[in-house]
Amino acid sequence: xxxxxxxxxxxxxxxxxxxxxVLAAAQDQHSLGAVLRAWNDxxxxxxLIGDKExxxxxxxxxxxxxxxxxxxxxxxxxxxIEMAVKMLNxxxxxxxxxxxxxxxxxxxxxxxxxxxxxxxxxxxxxALFEVETYHKLIAVTDVxxxxxxxxxxxxxxxxxxxxxxxxxxxxxxxxxxxxAVEMVNENMGATLDAALLSKMNQRDQIRHCIIDxxxxxxxxxxxxxxxxxGIKSEVAGDTDLLxxxxxxxxxVLYKSLVFFAKAxxxxxxxxxxxxxxxxxxxxxxxxxxxxxxxxxAASK
Amino acid sequence: MIRSxxxxxxxxxxxxxxxxxAVAWAQDPNSVVAIHRAVSEGFAEAIMIxxxxxxxxxxxxxxxxxxxxxxxxxxxxxxxxxxxxxxARNGEADIxxxxxVGTDKFLKEVMDKDKGIMKSGAVLSYVGALEIPAYHxxxxxxxxxxxxxxxxxxxxxxxxxxIEMTQRFGIRKPKxxxxxxSEKMSRHFRNxxxxxxxxxxxxxxxxxxxxxxxxxxxxxxCDRKSIEIKGVxxxxxxxADILLFPSLESCNPFYKGLMLFANAELAGLIRxxxxxxxxxxxxxxxxxxxxxxxxxxxxx
Numbered sequence: 001x002x003x004x005x006x007x008x009x010x011x012x013x014x015x016x017x018x019x020x021x022v023l024a025a026a027q028d029q030h031s032l033g034a035v036l037r038a039w040n041d042x043x044x045x046x047x048l049i050g051d052k053e054x055x056x057x058x059x060x061x062x063x064x065x066x067x068x069x070x071x072x073x074x075x076x077x078x079x080x081i082e083m084a085v086k087m088l089n090x091x092x093x094x095x096x097x098x099x100x101x102x103x104x105x106x107x108x109x110x111x112x113x114x115x116x117x118x119x120x121x122x123x124x125x126x127a128l129f130e131v132e133t134y135h136k137l138i139a140v141t142d143v144x145x146x147x148x149x150x151x152x153x154x155x156x157x158x159x160x161x162x163x164x165x166x167x168x169x170x171x172x173x174x175x176x177x178x179x180a181v182e183m184v185n186e187n188m189g190a191t192l193d194a195a196l197l198s199k200m201n202q203r204d205q206i207r208h209c210i211i212d213x214x215x216x217x218x219x220x221x222x223x224x225x226x227x228x229x230g231i232k233s234e235v236a237g238d239t240d241l242l243x244x245x246x247x248x249x250x251x252v253l254y255k256s257l258v259f260f261a262k263a264x265x266x267x268x269x270x271x272x273x274x275x276x277x278x279x280x281x282x283x284x285x286x287x288x289x290x291x292x293x294x295x296x297a298a299s300k
Numbered sequence: 301m302i303r304s305x306x307x308x309x310x311x312x313x314x315x316x317x318x319x320x321x322a323v324a325w326a327q328d329p330n331s332v333v334a335i336h337r338a339v340s341e342g343f344a345e346a347i348m349i350x351x352x353x354x355x356x357x358x359x360x361x362x363x364x365x366x367x368x369x370x371x372x373x374x375x376x377x378x379x380x381x382x383x384x385x386x387x388a389r390n391g392e393a394d395i396x397x398x399x400x401v402g403t404d405k406f407l408k409e410v411m412d413k414d415k416g417i418m419k420s421g422a423v424l425s426y427v428g429a430l431e432i433p434a435y436h437x438x439x440x441x442x443x444x445x446x447x448x449x450x451x452x453x454x455x456x457x458x459x460x461x462x463i464e465m466t467q468r469f470g471i472r473k474p475k476x477x478x479x480x481x482s483e484k485m486s487r488h489f490r491n492x493x494x495x496x497x498x499x500x501x502x503x504x505x506x507x508x509x510x511x512x513x514x515x516x517x518x519x520x521x522c523d524r525k526s527i528e529i530k531g532v533x534x535x536x537x538x539x540a541d542i543l544l545f546p547s548l549e550s551c552n553p554f555y556k557g558l559m560l561f562a563n564a565e566l567a568g569l570i571r572x573x574x575x576x577x578x579x580x581x582x583x584x585x586x587x588x589x590x591x592x593x594x595x596x597x598x599x600x
Contacts, residue, residue: 151487184501186452192497199485199496202533214500231504 001169002136002240003128006264006290012168012297013043019299020093021277021292022047024084025077027054028100029062030281034288035097036064043296047093049084050100051075077101085109088117088274095295097277110272117272122146122156125278126164127267128294129257134221139165139173139241143250145269151193154243155206158197160270161241162209164298173240175201176220177213178249182231190214190245197243210234213243217253258287266290268298275299301470303437305429305565308469309594312343319597321578322347322393324384324409325377325401327354328582329362334589335397336364343597347372347393349380350400377401381409388417388575395596397578410570410577417574423447423457426579427465428568429595432558435522440466440474440542444551445579446570452494455544456507459498461571462542463510468598474541476502477521478514479550483532485515491546511535514544567591569599576600 003009013019023035026048032055035046048055052073059066074080081101087093096117098106110117125145129138141161146153158175165173177194185191194213201211212235219226223237244250257263265287269276275295279288302308321338323331326348332355338344348355349372359366374380381401387393396417398406410416411424418424426445429438442458443450450458459476466474478495485492495514502512513536519526524538545551558564566588570577576596580589 183504183506184497192493195497195500196485196487196493198500203484205484 001171003168004136005130006128006137006266006293008137009168009266009290009293009297010041010043013293016296016299018042018045019095019296020045020047021095021097021295022049022084022087022093023097023099024049024081024106025099025101026050026071026080027058029058030285031097031099031279031288032058032064033062034285034292036066036069037285037289038292038296039069043293044095046070047072047087049074049080049087078105081106081109082115085112085117086115089115093274094299095275095277095292096272097292097295098279103278103280106276106278110276117274117276119271119273121160121271122153123269123271124157124160125267126161126270127254127265130264131257131261132263133261136240138221138239140250140253141241141243143244143247143254144267145247147247149246151196154193154197155200156271158206158209158211158241158243161243162206164270165240166208167298167300170240171208173209174235174238175209175211175213175241175243176215176235176239177211177243178217178220178245179214180216182214182216182219182229184214188214193245209241212236215239217242264290266294268295270298301437305431305438305567305591305594308429308438308567308591308598312594312597313341315343315597317597318343318345319394319600320345320347320387320392321395321397321593321596322349322384322387323397323399324349324406325374325380325399326350326371327358328400329358330582330584330586330589331397331399332358332364332369333362333586334593336362336368337586337590338593338597339368344593346370347384347387348399349374349383377405378409381406382412382415385409385412385417386415389415393575394600395576395578395593396573397593397596398580400582403579403581406579407570410573417577419572419574422572423454424570424572425450425454425458425461426568427458427461427571428555428566429465429469430555430558430564430566432562432564434562437541438469439522439540441551441555442542442544443548444545444555445548445568448548450547452497455494456498456501457572459507459510459512459542459544462544463508464571465569465599466541467509471541472509474510475536475539476510476512476514476542476544477516477536477540478512478544479518479521480515480546481517483516483520483530483534489515491515510542516540518543565591567595569595 191214226236
């Protein structure tokens with residue numbers, strides 16, 4: 001099974017009990033707008049932590065109706081994150097979202113050894129794209145979190161991403177390990193890691209997915225291109241997940257898809273106890289809304 | 301398809317070709333007897349380089365007609381080796397064979413940059429065809445004699461040499477098992493990393509004309525029952541034609557153990573040279589030497 005568009009995520013969410021999303025330092029117009037819209041659409045049940053007055057002012061100015069919404073007053077930014085993380089640690093909520101705080105202070109709390117959201121897994125970022133020119137949604141990792149993952153990191157990233165896709169209903173997602181070429185080249189480390197990941201998959205050391213790589217971008221997503229090159233692969237042309245060699249490639253691909261291909265994107269952080277919505281200011285409100293939708297679909 | 305060393309000899313007979321073999325420092329009873337057998341069976345012409353008196357003495361004591369061998373005088377083992385190699389270089393010999401000379405001295409002449417017979421840029425390695433009564437066909441092994449710890453590039457060449465040899469035995473797509481202690485890929489085991497890379501290269505057609513898998517332990521490589529028990533999916537499927545070992549010290553005792561305890565026979569050759577080069581330990585039997593000569597005629 002593969003998801004065709006963002007709308008399919010709504011069907012997944014509709015079949016589940018409503019998930020509670022905690023917005024830390026909620027006095028942030030960008031995130032608040034998306035959260036309240038998702039609340040109106042019955043996607044999540046928000047809990048806002050932050051400066052109550054600030055939150056109310058934003059809502060008043062933008063005409064948001066927050067009647068019946070749970071707001072916990074905590075004006076201190078650091079304290080509001082800590083409170084949010086502890087709430088998730090205590091299983092009082094299901095999803096964490098970043099408001100008006102820096103990413104690094106949020107992650108610091110997430111990784112706290114006593115009351116954080118650590119699982120022992122590496123944290124990794126996954127982005128799901130709806131691109132008109134591809135026949136289904138395509139997931140891309142890691143475009144934002146891990147800078148230059150080594151083989152061990154890549155294994156962890158694949159495992160995070162695959163169990164996420166499994167939760168979305170993909171029983172055997174097709175994973176393409178991206179290189180500049182589809183051939184093994186000793187001078188291109190990404191192609192070597194790709195060969196190793198493929199072998200580990202064949203030997204059931206990485207499970208619940210089909211891995212092939214190296215694949216160049218064209219043969220990963222175009223069957224015609226793969227056929228043209230004579231590549232025999234179950235993944236080529238039908239990729240569900242693209243594993244990036246490093247953050248530079250990943251980030252440029254992410255932005256090209258958004259800016260040139262006008263792709264819709266949703267992204268979350270995996271590897272913690274709960275999905276984390278960590279969108280940046282430059283993301284559109286739609287992208288934030290879709291990310292919330294994605295986190296609700298991915299939530300256990 | 302040739303399934304035994306005696307079938308290999310039959311094949312050589314059927315080619316109805318006579319190859320000139322230059323033997324360096326030839327006054328070695330086993331070599332003289334073996335080469336005389338090849339000469340009398342009509343597939344070899346011998347050029348015995350060394351001490352004429354001693355060679356004649358050996359002939360007399362083994363009832364061999366001295367006239368059937370061409371004897372060339374040489375003062376010492378280095379001169380004899382250089383002479384044998386130069387005959388191969390100028391086309392008077394098709395095959396070079398080591399007699400009583402030490403392997404190091406002999407190979408030094410073979411590998412000499414100006415006067416030797418190395419293919420330019422080639423890796424020097426050894427491939428053996430092993431006949432084990434308990435196995436249903438010949439099994440080709442590499443490298444029991446030349447490269448102590450092959451790196452990735454050397455392993456790739458070793459595989460190519462072995463493939464080339466099996467093709468002469470009528471095996472069109474040999475199954476190559478890359479031998480390790482287990483079938484799992486571990487980044488801590490350099491060999492398993494190399495093997496995973498090689499498998500991908502074979503998948504992508506960078507190593508041609510073979511079915512390759514590894515790491516595999518010997519059981520998975522050569523025993524179908526073990527495959528069923530372990531449930532490992534492998535295209536080699538317990539039916540390996542070629543075993544590529546991670547080191548000289550793993551390959552060498554493998555074949556020697558089988559010769560000692562399981563009545564195995566080996567025929568082997570040096571590869572990477574312009575013409576076949578026979579190098580065997582001086583203690584090897586006359587029968588093995590004869591098989592090596594036949595193999596070299598098949599490969600010439």
